[in-house]
Every structure is written in structure tokens, then in C-alpha cells.
Amino acid sequence: MRLVVPVSGSDPKTRLASVLSPDERRDFTEAMLADVVDAVTAAGHEPDVISTAPLDCAAPLTVDDRGLDPLVNDLLASIVTDGDGALAVVMADLPLVTPKSIERLLAPDADVVLAPGLGGGTNAFVCRHPEFRVDYHGASIRDHRQIARDVGASVTEVDSRRLATDIDEPGDLAEVLLHSDGAAADWLIDAGFSLSLTDGRVTVSRE
Template sequence: MRAVIPFKKSNAKSRLSALLTDKEREEFAMAMLSDVAATLVRSGCFDVVDVLSTSIIDLEGANIVLADSGLNEALNEYLGKMSSHSLDEPVLIIMADIPLVSVKNIRDITSCESDIAIAPGRMGGTNAIFIRDPSRFHVDYYGASFLKHIEIAQKDGLSVEVFDSFNLSTDVDEVADLAEVLLHGKGRAAGCLKKLGFALAENGGRVGVKRM
């Protein structure tokens, strides 16, 4: 079994630019990626952990595969190469911005018996997708990719399971998402935010973040 994480370091997390500089956003993106990759390795589920990266990066425990095409193109090429090389092993595609993911989450989603298991993100995205036979599936991210991936699977006669997980659904894109990392995170991403001076703060009865 293998796992693959698509990653873009340059201009990462642009919607956080109101609070973080370009360099800080890159540092935070790398911290989240490190959390995800480390969890995959600790799970013991995978023989191979690959990162499809648009640039050369240094990351312990994972292979860096350079990919200069878009997200869908890079991932579908990756799945296609698995098929062409007769690598008919299951694969987990997981996003780099879900630092709360746990070893249990990984073991549970890869234990699903269906052909496809999808962990949806908020607002219709796909944060992780487990594919038993990569030769029979292709991805279509952006927009309501969760629904698109269900439709692709059903058209190909594949069984689909929706994997419901708070940790896997919590992707970090907006400023408000930083509070979840500080509330629940114990890894490098949470440490990075604290190092940069972020702390929890009440805002109109809700929990937000402030920079000290």
C-alpha cells in the first residue's frame, strides 16, 4: 500500500496572507505537511509515502516526486504510472493541510472494505480518498470534488464509503481554521503557530486567534 500527498510550497495558503507573510505561510505549510507525513509513517500502513511537490523540499520519511503540472493532472498521472507499472496496490491520496489527522484515522480509512473511501472536507472538498484499485479511478478536484468523486466511482461500478472524521475534515485554509489547530493540534503545525505568536482569543462569543 502507498500514500501520496500533493504539495505546493510557493505562495502556499494565500488566504492567510492577512496574518502571515509569504515566508511564514511557507513555514506553516511545511509544518502541516510534516504532521501529515509523520502520521502516515507512524501508522505503519504504507510501504511507500510520496509527496508530489512543485519544488524540491526536505522532508523526513517521504519520497519527493517533482510535479510541475496542476493538481488533477499530477495525481492522475501518478495513478496512471501505478497502473502502467502493474502496481495494483491500494493508494491513499491525502491533502497536506489537515494537520489534525491521527494514526487511528489513517488505519481506519485504509481498513474500509469498499472500493473507494472518501473523507470529505468542508464545503464539498475531498481531503482524503482511499482507492483500492488505482487503474479503475481518476480524480477531479476543485469545486464540489466530494460529489464528483462519488459520481466517478458510481459510473465505474465501484462501491463508495463516506468516511466521517472531524480530524480529516479539518483542512486549514482560512484564518478561522487556525483556531482548530491551536485547540486540537499537538504537532509541528500547532508549534509553528505558537512560535509565530498566535494564541486563542474569544471573539463575540466564539473562539478565534490573535497574534501577540
């Protein structure tokens, strides 16, 4: 099983621009990546990080500035189709992941294992089927279910809040403070963020 963590290293996390400067967004991206790398490593796997630009990272990092679809589809072609192997892809903006949630992703024996993200994304997957390919645009979880069906692959989904919680928007930051004590949570606390209680869901405020 090859496990790849793709990450956008050049001007990352633009939807956090209202609360973080460009330098802070890069630093926070590195902190989230560190949490993912730590969880994968603690689960007994060796992650390969592929970034669009250089980033600080404790795992082997390759710079590849292609978009996510051509990058991942090339990996699927070389590792699964031609190499007869299995590929796992785990996004880098999942600071809530734990070794156990990584194990749950890797456990099922299906041709394609999908971990849905909030809002229709696909935050992680495992592929053992030579014809499955990705299309991350739009409601990708729907497209990935359909692509898997179209090629006759068996599909299962992992029901994990930790794998589902990608951090894209200011409203997502509360999840990091509520459910993690890793590098991303530490970074947010050091940057002055704390939980803020409103009538509805908990949000964050900054000093």
C-alpha cells in the first residue's frame, strides 16, 4: 500500500484569508500536514507528501506543481493500473485524524474505499481497482461513487467525523480546538485563537 498526502504549498488555504495572513496560512498548512503525517506514521505507514511548492515536513516531500486530478490520476495509473498495487490518498488539511481513523480507512477490503468530507468533498480514499480515476471538482464524493460504479469496482465508505473534517473556512477552526491537541491546535492557540460561544455552533475568535 502506497500512501500519498497531496498538499497545496503555494498560496494555500485562500478561504482562510479573512483571518490569516499569507505567511500564517502557510505555517498553519504545515501544522495541519504535521498532524496528518504523525497520524499516518503512528498507524504504521510511511506517507509520501507531494506538494505544489516546498514546505517544512517530517516526511519525504516531492514538489510537483500539477493540479490534484492529473497528479492523483498519474499515481493511480502507475501504482494501481501498471504496478498492480494499492494507493491511499489522504488530504493534508485533516488535523483531526488519528492513527485509528487512518486504520479505519485502510481496513476495508473493497476495491475503492471513500472517506467523504463535509460539503461533498472526498477527503481520503483507497484504490485497488485498475480503472478507478478521480475528479475532485464539484461534489466529488458523488462523482467518485459514480466512477467506481461505472468501472465495476466494489465501493465502501468510511463513516468518520475526523476524516470528514477538512479545514477550509474560518468556521472550521473551532473543530480543531474542540477535538485535537496536535500541531494545528497548538498553532491556533499560539496565534491567539480561542473558542467563542454563540447561540448556535461554537466558533473561534482571535485576540
